[in-house]
Amino acid sequence: MDSNYNEIIENAYNFTKPIKDKGKLATYIPELANVNPSNFGVHMTKVDGTSFGIGDHLEKFSIQSISKVLSLALAVKFLGEDIWTRIDVEPSGTKFDSLLLLETYNGIPRNPFVNSGAIVICDILISHLENARQEFLEFVRDLSGIPDLNYSDKIADSEKATGFRNVALCNFIKSLGNIKNDPAVVLDFYFDMCSLEMNCQQLSHTFSFLANGGCKLKDGKEIITSSQAKRINALMLTCGFYDESGEFAFKVGLPGKSGVGGGIVALYPNNFTIAVWSPKLNANGNSYKGMKLLETVTTHSEMSIF
Numbered sequence: 001m002d003s004n005y006n007e008i009i010e011n012a013y014n015f016t017k018p019i020k021d022k023g024k025l026a027t028y029i030p031e032l033a034n035v036n037p038s039n040f041g042v043h044m045t046k047v048d049g050t051s052f053g054i055g056d057h058l059e060k061f062s063i064q065s066i067s068k069v070l071s072l073a074l075a076v077k078f079l080g081e082d083i084w085t086r087i088d089v090e091p092s093g094t095k096f097d098s099l100l101l102l103e104t105y106n107g108i109p110r111n112p113f114v115n116s117g118a119i120v121i122c123d124i125l126i127s128h129l130e131n132a133r134q135e136f137l138e139f140v141r142d143l144s145g146i147p148d149l150n151y152s153d154k155i156a157d158s159e160k161a162t163g164f165r166n167v168a169l170c171n172f173i174k175s176l177g178n179i180k181n182d183p184a185v186v187l188d189f190y191f192d193m194c195s196l197e198m199n200c201q202q203l204s205h206t207f208s209f210l211a212n213g214g215c216k217l218k219d220g221k222e223i224i225t226s227s228q229a230k231r232i233n234a235l236m237l238t239c240g241f242y243d244e245s246g247e248f249a250f251k252v253g254l255p256g257k258s259g260v261g262g263g264i265v266a267l268y269p270n271n272f273t274i275a276v277w278s279p280k281l282n283a284n285g286n287s288y289k290g291m292k293l294l295e296t297v298t299t300h301s302e303m304s305i306f
């Protein structure tokens with residue numbers, strides 16, 4: 001890697017680390033609160049294969065909603081354009097677990113990254129795969145190059161015991177005809193999918209196919225077409241940060257996706273993927289320091305898609 005990049009990341013990390021963290025841990029999934037709140041790490045992977053990380057970049061965390069990009073990639077791979085008859089591609093302008101717009105739009109979620117949209121994606125995968133839970137895991141293992149990558153039963157069980165809003169969402173969509181399978185089976189897969197654990201290094205490697213025209217960096221294997229990758233990147237830019245996607249585009253200027261575990265992955269097509277983790281979240285559910293670090297990186301490197 002260009003040593004300039006190492007320096008930009010290192011400087012951004014050192015600049016952001018001492019800033020007072022005004023965020024709060026997500027506690028609505030009780031197990032997510034069992035994490036050291038001061039963890040902070042970042043890792044960048046360039047499309048030339050070089051990479052650089054600093055801080056707690058090798059410590060695993062719950063990637064939560066970041067997994068929604070990967071389930072979308074798998075669904076798009078199987079369904080192509082048909083997928084967009086079940087889910088829209090518009091920012092929701094509401095909270096990630098909101099039920100509000102489902103009534104207005106007849107059970108069609110606004111986009112695949114709000115919970116309702118990701119739940120419909122899980123339903124689609126269950127309809128098209130023999131064992132969606134296992135095949136999704138194998139898909140991510142292949143992308144990440146981590147053969148023993150796994151779901152966290154602890155996190156999944158914690159959410160299964162408390163995820164009443166997701167239960168409501170899934171049943172509501174079912175009542176409107178956009179869930180085809182048993183809601184209990186769909187939810188079970190959804191909670192497992194959200195429980196995947198990775199560290200920043202693994203996350204930035206895993207997402208590099210989206211910075212590389214849909215092809216894996218390691219062996220050039222096509223995962224999705226370049227046009228499909230472009231669409232997923234567009235969705236990350238417009239819908240990847242809950243009700244703060246505009247702010248992220250404004251301040252950071254890259255497509256990305258965050259999760260309530262405090263992880264964020266962002267990418268600059270044909271250049272790099274960057275993953276950051278700091279568990280305390282701002283009022284919109286995005287990592288407080290993660291956003292600050294990415295803003296610092298793109299400001300100093302002048303690398304933004306705009």
Ligand code: GLU
Nearest residue numbers: 064065096115194259260
């Ligand atoms: N499993 C979480 C939920 O459904 C994911 C939320 C997120 O990371 O945005 O509430």
